[in-house]
Amino acid sequence: MIAELLSSALGLALYLNTLGADFCYDDSRAIKTNQDLLPETPWIHIFYNDFWGTLLTHSGSHKSYRPLCTLSFRINHAVGGMDPWGYHLVNVLLHAAVTGLFTNFSRILFGDGYWTLIAGLLFASHPIHTEAVAGIVGRADIGACLFFLLSLMCYVKHCSTRGSSPSTWGWILGAGLCAGCSMLWKEQGVTVLAISAVYDVFVFHRLKMHQIISALCKRKNLTLFFSIGLLTSWGTALLGVRLYWMGNKPPSFSNSDNPAADSDSFLTRTLTFFYLPTKNLWLLLCPDTLSFDWSMDAVPLLKAVSDWRNLHTAAFYAGLLLLAYFSLKGSSNERECNGRTVMNGKQNANGHSCHSEMEYKTLEVKSSFASKEENGIKKHEIKKLQLPSTENIVVLSLSLLIVPFVPATNLFFYVGFVIAERVLYVPSMGFCLLVTVGVRALYVKAQKRFLKNLVFCSTAALIIFYGLKTVVRNGDWQNEEMLYRSGIKVNPAKAWGNLGNVLKSQSKISEAESAYRNALYYRSNMADMLYNLGLLLQENSRFSEALHYYKLAIGSRPTLASAYLNTGIILMNQGKTEEARRTFVKCSEIPDENLKDPHAHKSSVTSCLYNLGKLFHEQGHYEDALMVYKEAVQKMPRQFAPQSLYNMMGEAYMRMSRLPEAEHWYVESLRSKSDHIPAHLTYGKLLALTLQLKLLEC
Template sequence: CKVVGCVKLSSGADHTDLGDRAIKTNQDLLPETPWMNILYNDFWGTLLTHSGSHKSFRPLCTLSFRFNYALGGLEPWGYHLLNVGLHCCVTSLFTTLCRPLFGSGPWSLLAGLLFASHPVHTEAVAGLVGRADVGAGLCFLLSLLCYTRHCRLRPGAGRSHRAKWRAWAWLAGSLVAAAAAMLWKEQGVTVLAVSAVYDVCVVHRMRLQQVLLLFFKRNVGLLVSLAWLAGWGMVLLAARLYWMGNKPPNFSNSDNPAADSSHFLTRTLTFLYLPAVNAWLLLCPHTLSFDWSMEAIPLLRTVCDQRNFCSVVFYTVFVLLAWFGLRSKDSTTFHKTNAKSHVTNGKILTNGHSLHHLDSNHHHDSSHHHNGFTPVEFPENTQNGYSRHVPTSTHASLPSKENMVVFSLGLLALPFLPATNMFFYVGFVVAERVLYIPSMGFCLLVVLGLRTLCVRARQRSSRTLLLGCTAGLLLLYSLRTVHRNQDWQNEDSLYRSGITVNPAKAWGNLGNVLKNQGKMLEAEEAYRNALYYRGNMADMLYNLGLLLQENDRFSEALHYYKLAIGSRPTLASAYLNTGIILVSQGSVDEAKHTFQTCADIPDENLKDPHAHKSSVTSCLYNLGKLLHEQGQQEEALSMYKEAVKKMPHQFAPQSLYNMMGEAYMRLNKLEEAGYWYRESLKAKPDHVPAHLTYGKLLSIMGQTADAEQYFLKAIDLEPTRGNCYMHYGQFLLEQSRLSEAAEMAEKAADLDSSEFDVVFSAAHMLRQASLNDAAEKYYRRAADLRPNYAAALMNLGAILHLNRKLQEAEVHYLHALQLKPDDLITQSNLHKLWNIMHKQGLRSTGS
């Protein structure tokens, strides 16, 4: 109940951290994507062997996301519910693991409650991409529990084949679960090392000297088990390295600034300091953040940095604890007796009663026992002044506190080793979710310390005080977890909570949230705040440019797009939008150069190659459109074909295919045009432009009945789009169905009354249908939409000319000639108009 109470808010959260790349845009989650793709792509959907891949091979986590997607799409409730359920299972297994360590009394329960309520777990449970850590933790504990079972059965394996089979079956289960843990997340493989520590320190209760002499003692069962653990670990690591292409991942400077530093001292001091920061997060999780990258933790550049003292303290405490556990000779062994904890070295019992010492004949050296659970005989136990014999069978020896310290440190440190940058650089500075498994070791240390204090406490008041402190710690952790869950309720509160830790990243992400909420002014302010803290963030420069572009502030947007390109020359989306703005401003040649530059950018070492390829494909598409509009159809086709070659799987190709059809149609290659129109409709059956262009092609080819069906289908798909009626009206006009054509023309112009092309075409059609009065109405509207467009003024003059409004026609002819003085048609029409006016005795303004 405790764990559910602490994280119940998570299941009601919105799409917070739904993981845009891991879930929202990950093609591996889609039902049409082959299941096998999960085995070749990383956690984010990028091919593992790609140079830009993070090499995060977590197929079981991706599979769980696909399961959620199959059940409820992108509805976040199901994802959060599964995360909470996994955390409950992990908590239950951890409590089960604690029972042979602390007994079945309150100490195991306390360890489970500490783990369930620890605030540092919030990111792993409430943040959906943290499921990798929770799932790895589940298989991690399953593997460790299987190994503990193997250790219990191993001493009796020689008695019968069945006993031997059972013991080694549990070992096999442990190895399989370890592989599963690694397939959830990379650090899961460290359970093999933790199992080895458990076997040596908890089961066999060895000290450092005994470990060093292990190979000379001929403990065959232990050596065989350790050999299996080591061998399987090497197999898993070798397979993992091979599967990701035998290359380490590449990360940006902002992901791990210390790794990018050229100074050895800076890297060393910073990497030594980061474990101390993580230890403090476990001990005092007051300051938590969704992101610790960039300058959230400034680099340690000199030995004079005061933070080095924290590193010294941390490593000193860690080494002293390890030395205490490995070098201590006089072991304090705890025993469980009817759920009570007792000590065999003459110290006070936890229930306040004394315990008689064992006779020297009853002492056993722990190194002589195979399974580490030493049978101990108590001659008598004194309770309330009476002496009674306690049967041996009711007692089971618990590990000594020294052994427990070593095991707890191993459980704390070994799963954290991959995050230390010791073996390879990682893509983060600090990540709270990475502490999910190591926190188990921390909880064991805390409970072990509390139990030791409780045993040493001689007075009831001291124990009461200790109990109160323990309850207070649980309460504080629980309240902090509830408060932190409220931060994770939505993206707005999450990013605001991180402003104090990582202002650049927090303000930038908050800007995205505010923009999606339609709060443009607040979003712009957030983006500018982010750039104030870190002015070279290409993503923020691009996002600000995008916001300005959407608000028609094109010059400012262009400025920020160019800054984004300067900061990151491979940002293809910035090139794409720069080119689009340049086209709208009439700078066609510069736009073509921009599109071509983008098309030549390779996708090597890019974080999101799919998004990059989509932008490159769009640039080629837009470049092709420019060439198409300039009449360069062969060059346009070349760009379109290159776009088809480079487009990623998730790119929607219907517009590209449709434009290829139009280019072939302009080249009078009708069969090729028909093929690409059909491909466009195959890619998106409700793509209206393809219905219209294919209908036009069929009309040219004489298949008028089929053509009309495509026009009608387009109207049915978008009945409020005037362009559909305009194309259908043109078709009817060609079929000499003039009244129907006129009706379609007027409907098109009324629906798209602000679209010049539609209104202008409608006026043409009405004029061709000899409906001059109606044509005049729409020519006037077209001239109002583009008052400085010579063709619109000339055509308005012509219809007024036909409608005998001669003086008004003259005004528009003259205005058209001012804009385009060399237009021969306008000159000819004007002279004809003057002749008529002269014959009618009307006064003209020209000669």
Template sequence: INTNFRKNVHLLLNVFLLAAWGAVLLAGRLYWMGNKPPNFSNSDNPAADHPSLLTRTLTFFYLPAVNIWLLLCPDTLSFDWSMDALPLIRSLADWRNAHTTAVYLGLLSLAWFGLRTRPTAKGKEANGKAHLFTNGRNGNSNGHSYQCNDQEHMNNSHSEPHTNSAQNGTKKHCEARTPLPTTENLVVFSLGLLAVPFLPATNLFFYVGFVIAERVLYIPSMGFCLLVAVGMRSLYVRLRRRSFRTMLMYCSAALVLLFSVKTVLRNQDWHNEEMLYKSGIYVNPAKAWGNLGNVLKNQGKMEEAEQAYRNALYYRFCFLPALLLSPPPAAAYLNTGIILMNQGRLDEAKRTFLTCADISDENLKDPHAHKSSVTSCLYNLGKLLHEQGHQEEALSVYKEAIQKMPRQFAPQSLYNMMGEAYMRLNRLADAEHWYQESLRAKPDHIPAHLTYGKLLAMTGQKTEAERYFLKAIQLDPTKGNCYMHYGQFLLEESRLLEAAEMAEKAARLDSGEFDVVFSAAHMLRQASLNEAAEKYYGQAASLRPNYPAALMNLGAILHLNGKLQEAEANYLRALQLKPDDTITQSNLRKLWNIMEKQGLRTTGP
């Protein structure tokens, strides 16, 4: 008994040292975090912010049971378990409390099994080790010496006899082997490896910023796998019939195969972001839909992204009253508003941006990120108003954005748009101030170089303006928009050939940008390079086949180039899209007159 007691004390000492080392690491982590727990949103861990002590207690006791179930049966997995992924336990009548009780009783039973003290039978060691006595002597036969440096490793339940003989006065030594640890010691070690690394995630010492995080199960899973292996081994030893042992081996192989298949399937979910977020919709729809919307937006799937954002907002609003969570994230409104704006649904975009601007930043995990999203919403709202010609309203929104702007927000685009709004109002001094502020915030901000160059050209500072245009090109020689602005400046200076050269460079670099290609065609036409202008008008019309201005201008250049029937077709198509366009009507009548004089057949009256 004393020997076993000493062994258990030694085992407990090892577990204590392991726990102490974990506490040291935890203390170091807290020190590096400024001796305070991390900030997180109450939506990340709803139970931590719940006012009821009973709800908090029952839920926190339940979470380790859920984690153990994930180890036992990893059927439902998710990249995020926050919000309503795991409903709170609010009463003792909740059936999940039975799950909690069963798990803790099982763990206590394993701990009792590992730490209990049992008497050892004479001549036998635990874990299947035996010392063989022969003829009442300790390994001696016929008076000859027999020595064993260590005990033989035997089957846990069977001792196979072996013969060690010594003849002619010689002696023979059996092979020394390292003793295996006892089953009890393995159980205790496995429990320690399972429980100790998991303790910081239990909300016991401080609240954590997650409900369930599969990443914290990496080390505990080693203890769990060791427990399973010890259990299988003990069961194998206790089974007497060969058929039962064979069945156990087949069951073990099937278990390994099932978990391997699950690993392969889960790896497919992690193949890319879209598949990962789709796999989490069942567990955490609000977070999964929001992240999926971001991915779809980056892929250019705007309609699908919009629906994903709307789904995310729907689930956030559904869970808000029940969970006392933070309001829907401003980023979701920002992304939805941008998509609506790109689709031309401007009124809906305005309402979305305004709603975003009114969201409070209380109880948020990252209020700075929230303020950045609100500022971006106001920036986009001001830009929308600016494009609609409401410059005073745009300025008011920009000023609100500057007031709400967090310190880490990059303000150069906001300042530049302030300058553009003032420039539209012909308040050039104010415009210059904000252009300079934009360049001060980011000296290599290309849009500010271009807009400030336009302002300098308007005020007669031509040399300085050209310097800013060339600086913008130098900052990014692959950006067609820079060549386009410089080309327009050259065109105004009547440097037509240089302007045409810049226009063609711009159209080649940004061949998929309608505005750049369309402007390049205009500049080439003004430089009397009609063949090149026709090429780019045609390219612009292919980019926007239902844009009347593109079709009308393509018809006009074809008219000038003598391609009368093609010109007529484009004029007619433009009038189908915009029947009251007087310029197109006038051009078409002139074209018909020419075609009649040349004896060409027309489709007109």
């Protein structure tokens, strides 16, 4: 219990300075503009929309189905509104809870002692967790990891009580439910079922690869076969339901999100996708360079076999295969007990015999129930089981490192990122266990006391350095400006572009313009940056330059409705009404498919139709204006503010002397925004005209 408390306390302490941080990066879209968090939105919408508030079956959805995480955001919003402090507090507390659970799970593998504490401290301090904890949207990974560990612990209990207690099936039911909850926090949570199977076969039953098939055929192992079958069936059911719920279609992503997936060269895709796990492992080993975004060209594509990075790939997979091979094969004649090596089952210096490789039997770890008769009554007593061997732990650690990472490898489907540090939150548990078991093996092999102390001191230094790096990285996540500046050396195009947005919001116009131009220097076809630069120039009355950049943005991304909108407005103000009309019409015809942010797109299209209607209105074509206004009402998204649109519809009806319809839309305008001054003025004119007509009738 002390180890759990110490590691949780460290995990809590390292992130306390993030409580005063702002919303950063993806937080805006997942929280600030997500309609699913608002109290007026029915809470059931959470279960039909993706993580960003887009309908899950929509072609532009990222298919990130995480309703439990979104529900936690909604609760945060209900309690504290848009104050980021409460959101950060929940993230930090969840991380502390996960750290304690992970340390408790490590006790099953290492027993009570320093090794369990070391594993917990490594996890608590690792800098790779900063994005998941300091970035509010990282709660998806933390929450998934929490239920991941709860599911795994339930299955461990199932294994230890199987065949001797009726509660055993309650534990496996709990494991299945927690696995489902983990998947509903984030997709990779379902992989806990595979990890549970690995634990059962290789840790609890201590089987080697060549023993698995023969062991399953034995009658005494039917319960093992049944448990694995339940895990497989439940995992298949969860994946099938999720695939059906997301519309049986994979998500579509921009080529800048994952350039390798968009490459026409099979060789480039293969070499790059094989290299990316190597890069991810390096981030776990040496997290000296971290970034909020690794998209675009942050990791250059491997286009040829002669690329020297292929050596890293070869070394990584060779080492991984060797480690897996020797762990699964095991050693038949060399065993270790209490730090002493024995051969062929002989006793160690203390007279204790060794029954499996690399066991440390002086420590207690887990229990199972054994039945006995006492005074004619059948009771259960706890019998202590031996700790798993080093080989067993390595197999489990490798599985925990690799299996949860598999969905991010592009092996089964393309994903919308190159590297995402928060994706490594769950796999880092396997990494921490591997480091711990490696340190323990070095400690056991060391013959001199000096060497043993050196191993301990080096491990302590590693934990301290990890902790210091975490604190420094937390500083980068204090606000968006610091975060984006820290990412310039990794992803200059994206970092400069986002920094420009921040500087613009701070009214640092010249600095913002310089940042946008720096972003375009590194990547000239970034439609968002071209649009943002055009918007900045438009707001500063540099209309000709703004028009130039809007047209470049449209050329780079023909579906960017906001660029059409502002282009049309400038053309309309310049008196180029026909060109403006064509621009607005073209915007309204953009198909609502495969868009990154369909809500923003619909808002821009609605605004285009509104301005097109105004154009017809000013030309005296009121019938045409009304037809366009009605189309705008049909396409209008929920978050669109409709008061101006309704008011213009009222004006069009009034000009056509259709006063009842005009009054209806004036009332609708004031209902949507009671202090909308233009609607008050036009409604007043209507009432005055109506009164005048009544007086004339009299």
